[in-house]
Amino acid sequence: MNSIKNSIKNCRFLWCILLFLGLSINAASANEHNSEEGGVNITEIVFGHINDDYNWHVCTINDKHINIPLLCIVKGQNGWDVFCASKLHEGGYKGYKQSEEGQYAGKIVEVVDGKEVRPLDLSITKNVFTLFLVAAIMLVLFLGIAKKYKKDYLATPSGAQALLEPIILTVEEDITKACIGKNYKRYSPYILTVFFFILITNLIGIIPIFPGGANVTGNIAITFVLAFITFLFTNFTTNGHYWKEIFNPAVPLGLKCPIPIMQFIEFLGVFTKPIALMVRLFANMLSGHIMQLILVGLIFIMGSLFGAVTAYGVSVISILLAVFMDCLEVLVCLIQAYVFSMLSALFIGMAQERPEHEHA
Amino acid sequence: MSLITPEFGLVFWMLVVFGIVFFLLAKFAWPVITEMIAQRNKYIEDSIQSAKDANEKLNNIKKESEKILNEAKSQQFQIVHEAQNVKDQIIAEAKKQAETEAAKIIENAKSSINAEKENALKDIKVQVIELTLQLSEKVLKKQFSDKQSQEAFINEKLDEINAINKQ
Structure with a gap:
């Protein structure tokens, strides 16, 4: 009984992944296709949702993002720092910023000597x-x-x-x-x-x-x-x-x-x-x-x-x-x-x- | 890939939050809830059991009351029967008494009648004697001219008296 349940679950998961992969390819090509017209980047939307975030994105109305900023609590080189997550969109706070790409994409990083270093991050995400x-x-x-x-x-x-x-x-x-x-x-x-x-x-x-x-x-x-x-x-x-x-x-x-x-x-x-x-x-x-x-x-x-x-x-x-x-x-x-x-x-x-x- | 690498911050908060929730609920919620539900179940079971017992007792009481009722009925019957007997007896006794009383009364009446009769006879005798004396006076007053007729007359009168006495 249980194993059947699980195998059904697994099948569904597999199916999802397949569909997801197929669609992300489609979406990717769509993105390339429509990059000038402002197309839909489904991968970004999906990952933006399933990943954790410092801001709670509620919705977007006419290109205006409605966010609920949460609390960032980090311990960097100079000790503990607490600040509102909206600061991340305003270009960072005391050397902290949200990494855009690479190893720490999307996470808070501290820029030390031009390098991105991950602080101890206990933010209320x-x-x-x-x-x-x-x-x-x-x-x-x-x-x-x-x-x-x-x-x-x-x-x-x-x-x-x-x-x-x-x-x-x-x-x-x-x-x-x-x-x-x-x-x-x-x-x-x-x-x-x-x-x-x-x-x-x-x-x-x-x-x-x-x-x-x-x-x-x-x-x-x-x-x-x-x-x-x-x-x-x-x-x-x-x-x-x-x-x-x-x-x-x-x-x-x-x-x-x-x-x-x-x-x-x-x-x-x-x-x-x-x-x-x-x-x-x-x-x-x-x-x-x-x-x-x-x-x-x-x-x-x-x-x-x-x-x-x-x-x-x-x-x-x-x-x-x-x-x-x-x-x-x-x-x-x-x-x-x-x-x-x-x-x-x-x-x-x-x-x-x-x-x-x-x-x- | 960030999707399958646990983030330290989240692990930390999860441990803290889950730990606190687990501690509080394990101390103040779950034992109380399960204990109370168990108690309630026990109470319901006990109630059902006591209801069963009460029913049984009630049945016993019913049986007992029926028994008592039956006994009472038979006793009543017996009492009525006895009363009937007593009544019959009383009536019979009364009859008997009445009879003896009546007999006594009759006896008394008879004896008084006899006494009256005797008295009457005595009176009659006295009257007869007076009458005889008066008669004899009258006879004596009359002249005994005829000795034979005199004798005959006396005899005749004597016979008459005798006849009366004999009656």
Whole structure:
């Protein structure tokens, strides 16, 4: 069941990439074609969206960009500096500027002796801002309903409580308890937090306008941290049995004695599991965002290639497809949150397993 | 490629934000929520159980009350029956008493009648004696001219008296 789900996801991702590549070539040629007429650079638009940014670009009306500037916090050669991101558009601040190309394209750099040096960058970017937003939503939601439960646990659940209670119970019963087993209570808070964090971030990500739309779960840094925490939970809350299984697995001697093949594979497995987690969430969410952008961008590509009439024609199909994709994306948001927390629970549960379970 | 290189700033903020959210929720939200839901489930289970128990008790009480009712009915029947018996007995006794009383009254009446009769007879005798005396006076006053007729007359009168006495 799960593998089918995953293979479907992977197929979709592949398809997206293919389409994306094809279109970016088209768009690139379109750009060359229309460079004087001010054509559409879809690659720039797509990457501008899926990448993190210091300014929150809301929209562009008549070539006027409407940006919400965020806070830049950097530590360069002369210590900490805090400034508004709008300064970056005004030609920089105290030697800091936004690199235009090369290794640090789009990032804040400090110009030292004519060279671009990357400072320690803890800026509140679009993604960080969304993280704060998600954190605030989660705290308000769950501390709020916890208070409600504390006040009268016999009252009929109402409002957010009624909506979230079945989800919390499903995560608790069907994911945590089912995958981890008898020790599940210890990991339940983590699995619940991860599930709701991913779910809420995903859902905010598909809202197209500020403060939604940031590609947070489709950013490798975010999924890296999540997978890393799962990795820590998996490997550092387990018992000796888990390490024995890795360094002295129950396989024929030939497979592990002179050349430690199994040990190598098992040890590799320790790292491939969280990496799989990291890449799965990242790729799925990223592909969703790219997909939407391309479907909408198609209208403008067609417009710049074949004129306004074609664009209107294409827009019907594009919008229908985009609506369909958006519906699918809502489902994907939920599925990805479910899959990530379930696999995390599964990995933790596998590391928890006792010898007698295996023989039973 | 920046797409697949984790940015340090984002990793830092993610760790901070996620850490804080995780800590706060793990301390103040999740345990409370799951504990309260578990408590509520337990309460519901207990309630159902106690409702079942109460139902059972109610059934028992119903059975008991029916039993008591039946007993009461039979007792009532018995009491009515006994009352009937007592009534019959009382009536019978009353009848008997009435009969004896009546017999006594009759007896008394008879004896008083007899006494009256005796008195009457005594009176009659006295009257007869007076009458005889008057008669004898009258006879004596009359001249015994005829000795034979005199004797006959006395005899006749004596016979008459005897006849009256004999009656």
